[in-house]
Amino acid sequence: MLAERPVTTENAGNTEPGAGFEAAWCATDLGEHRPCRYTYEHYAYESLPPLDSARFTGDFAWLGGPGAASPERGAALEALDGALAAHGLALSADFIAFQAGERTHRALDEVSVTACWTSISQPLPCPGEPGAFLVRFLRDQQDCVLWYLCLRPSGETFVVWSPVDFAYEYERGGEGGEGGEGAASGAAELRAEIRWCAPSFEEFAYRFWAENRIWHAVHGSGPAELDRPLRDYLGHYGPIRTSPHTP
Template identity: 30%
Template sequence: RPTNATYAANDYRSLPPVPAEWIFRFEDWYGRTAAEVPPGGRQPDNEDEDEDYAEMRAIAEEDRQNAIPRLSAAANDLGLKLPDVFARFFMDDRHAGFFRSVTDCYFNLPERIVPAPECPEAGLIRFYSDSQGCLHWYLYLTPEGDECVVTSGAHLGGSWVMRQMAERSNWRYEDEEDEPGRDFAFCAPSFAEFILRTWLENMAWYSLHAQYAGPVETRGAQAPEVAAYLGHYRSRR
């Protein structure tokens, strides 16, 4: 899709369809692929990391272990329920270790659930962010059990990791909280489809730019699902 920016909006209906069976098999397929990543996810490039960075990694790992129980309890208090696939995905550190982002996005669970603008009974859970804060992606949940993924430039929900770093460093932590009234855009009807499509889009890029691919990217780009995904566009030429 032609674009002159890092991110661009496209009509959801114009995107390559993600077959229901891919989504249904998502955990099994993704779990087998992620099994090739060692426990602990992606290992640091620099074994001689400084003390501050090592401390931040330790706090981030603590947050990874505690975030889902914390958010699950908060969801229950709000009359919401975390989707099982969402909870299982973030409880397994191999998934984050295997995931790749051409635009340097990363998984980023919040400190708390935020009421959705204009629909306060629904909740927003930030889970994925651009490293420069251009966009953040949220799981949108309703009391009826519906879900979808939306995106916005607004950073909502705070950061447990940054709060812990602030307390240990004796500096004042303040949420970099934007006004929740900023626009949100629909991305996917479910968390599973969003993860699958995001993975496919990134692996498709690596299949077209093999010179930038490492071992994990090369294996991912060779998946038949990637070729089928790209076929949507090749068939229109």
């Protein structure tokens, strides 16, 4: 069994979580409130509705909790954690709880309006950062964008996204070629394709889930069907036109 570990603030003492990566959120539209020219748009992170990080303690209360852990998924996560342990790294507690939980492990797949699906990789070296590794956990159906957990030897764990499938890149030739200047140049090019997007897995999961729920509402029966936290999230982008009887 995976050893229980305390849920901590992943970036405690770090005033710049994800330092070394540009920050941006990759997502689709929220109707007229936040347009999108293509399937996905890259939105400046500072333009997003702020989230209260204190809400995200690893219990996923906003989804009703993760539920019972699946022994099969738990074993797979234990094997992945063991592979990371060989590099002095460990999966975050919130990632384990979500991916093992019967109630949560498909929550992002089920809500995604662009047919994203859960796909957990083995540890992948983070380009240009010795000692750090990536674990892919979610991908667009056409691989337009893939999301990764990034783990650093410092203990910092956060979420990044990229249009690059790093598992495929490493299978076909390593981090940046055969060595020397070519390898360094290749690693730099791959690293430039990575964007930081959330300080913890649960915060990423909430924002992804919330925005996809909002998309369904604004393209369906309207924002009035949303609960107050999601209407407040949408209201960050301007006044919401709803029925005067909306609570």
